[in-house]
Amino acid sequence: MTSTRFGVGVIGTGMAAKPHALALKSLEDRVTVRGVYSRTEEKRAAFCAEYGFAEAESIDALADDPEVKAVIVITPPNQRTELVERFATAGKHILMEKPVERTSEAARAIVQTCETAGVELGIVFQHRFRQASQVLAKLVASGDLGAIGLARANVPWWRDQSYYDEPGRGTYARDGGGVLISQAIHTLDLMLSIAGPVSDVQAVAGTTPFHRMEAEDFVAGGMRFESGAMGSVMATVAAFPGEAESITLDCEKGSAHLRSGTLTVQWRDGRAETFGESAGGTGGGADPMAFPFDWHRDLILDFADAVEAGRAPSVTGREALKVHDLIDALVTSSREGRAITIRNGD
Secondary structure: OOOOOEEEEEEOOOOOHHHHHHHHHHOOOOEEEEEEEOOOHHHHHHHHHHHOOOEOOOHHHHHOOOOOOEEEEOOOHHHHHHHHHHHHHOOOEEEEEOOOOOOHHHHHHHHHHHHHHOOOEEEEOHHHHOHHHHHHHHHHHOOOOOOEEEEEEEEEOEOOHHHHOOOOOOOOOOOOOOHHHHHHHHHHHHHHHHHOOEEEEEEEEEOOOOOOOOOOOEEEEEEEEOOOOEEEEEEEOEOOOOOOOEEEEEEOOEEEEEEOOEEEEEEOOOOEEEEEOOOOOOOOOOOOOOOOOHHHHHHHHHHHHHHHHOOOOOOEHHHHHHHHHHHHHHHHHHHHOOOEEOOOOO
16 A cells, blocks of 8 residues: 555535545545535535535546546436546546446446546445455355355335435436346345356346336346356335345355345354444435445545556456346346346456
8 A cells, every 4th residue: 555645536426425425534644535526516515515625616627637546426327428438538547336327238338438548447336345245255255155055135125205206316317227226236246246147037126106216116036146056136125114135145064144244154064153243224224325434435445556556446347247237137037027148248
């Protein structure tokens, strides 16, 4: 790690910007915020006043600042393509909120833009940075748990109708879909990063009577992994009052249950172990931002270290395409009423 402070710009001051701001404040000895831009001047000023950041008058001001090494993009997904093209062309590395874009095709175009420009593209999948998640990843990668036979992902979250009353939320035009691409994407990405790619899915998706929205608020499906393991997924924002998301892996030598920030391993020889601790909030209830900022802090630090070391960050844009393909397959399976084979090539 270098002692030089890493200069960043921030684009977007909406709901998802809070954990980024708190993380950046905690990293002030390592990262410096050169400027924050939002199209709404009043919101931008209030955000900067609250967190003590400098305002940026324009996108170009950040793109042309030689001290800005990277930008953190926290806008809705329908505002990504032009921003990525501008900053990539300017040689700025990009750390971007999920999803990459609204469709897999648009997401691939963004990844290609960054690769062509020679800049790193990192995606904010902060659940990978929970201590318990990292312990589980190591247990699987090392072979300590043995081969995975069954993987189960469960996201029983809740959003009140007022959440979807915001213009554009839960629409294909702004968000690219509903519960899968906006909420469950974190759990699905974490599952894929640990259990490996999915080869086939069959699913049902729809909107419950609890919400007035264009896209789905419920999906359930079966999965077959390339490893031969079987799996299931259930994701919803219609489960009042909302519970923590979980991933359960049933393996040869034991079963691992990751619930929010706590991992419980039941070994087949009778041992039981617990790792991590309760996250104190997961964002699964009425307050979407009720979770710690520590995971964002560690992710931002990893990205800054990666850029300065000349390596790829832990979660790259190309890696994120895997979860986009899985989401597409689940939605397509429900719409067409058949099993879908996922092509996991680039």
